[in-house]
Amino acid sequence: MEIENQYPIGRLQAQDYSPEAKENALNDIKILPDILEAALNNLDEYQLHTPYREGGWTVHQVVHHIADAHINAYIRLKLGLTENNPTINPFDENLWAELDDVKTVPVNVSATLLHALHRRMYEALKYLTDADWMRTVFHPGQQKEMTLWDILNLYSWHGKHHVGQINYLREKMKW
Ligand code: NI
Numbered sequence: 001m002e003i004e005n006q007y008p009i010g011r012l013q014a015q016d017y018s019p020e021a022k023e024n025a026l027n028d029i030k031i032l033p034d035i036l037e038a039a040l041n042n043l044d045e046y047q048l049h050t051p052y053r054e055g056g057w058t059v060h061q062v063v064h065h066i067a068d069a070h071i072n073a074y075i076r077l078k079l080g081l082t083e084n085n086p087t088i089n090p091f092d093e094n095l096w097a098e099l100d101d102v103k104t105v106p107v108n109v110s111a112t113l114l115h116a117l118h119r120r121m122y123e124a125l126k127y128l129t130d131a132d133w134m135r136t137v138f139h140p141g142q143q144k145e146m147t148l149w150d151i152l153n154l155y156s157w158h159g160k161h162h163v164g165q166i167n168y169l170r171e172k173m174k175w
Helices: 019-040 059-082 100-104 107-125 148-173
Strands: 136-139 144-147
Touching: 019 059, 019 107, 019 148, 059 100, 059 107, 059 136, 059 148, 136 148, 144 148
Parallel strands: none
Antiparallel strands: 136 144
């Protein structure tokens, strides 16, 4: 059963590679740090520590989670660009979200980290050829190959998905 409000922008849609779809997804990578910053604008500590839905992560945890996930994405993409079908390393996102750095570090640190990380990610990706996008990594949890395009499509959605959760909360609370 779908948990209410968990997917304010909808679930990930698998998409075939096309130059146009790629441009759109790359643009999502480019602008994520800005749309995140806009979503966080003027939130106070109480608001940041409010779960975006009942039983869900707080805004604070969501922001640190985006950083955790996109650091992993960056590594997966760079491994895929430099090795032949490397096995990637899944991470336990719920346990990562409970570690001490997530508890103690202000969200601005991860917002700034995402500006730097996405600049690196975007520059690493924007010159790739159509053939490069068909390079693969192996996901051991799902026991399947993913193309670099699949990874880009996933993380272009993933950033918007979590920003959507923050915006959903702001709308609901009229913040
Ligand atoms: Ni996530």
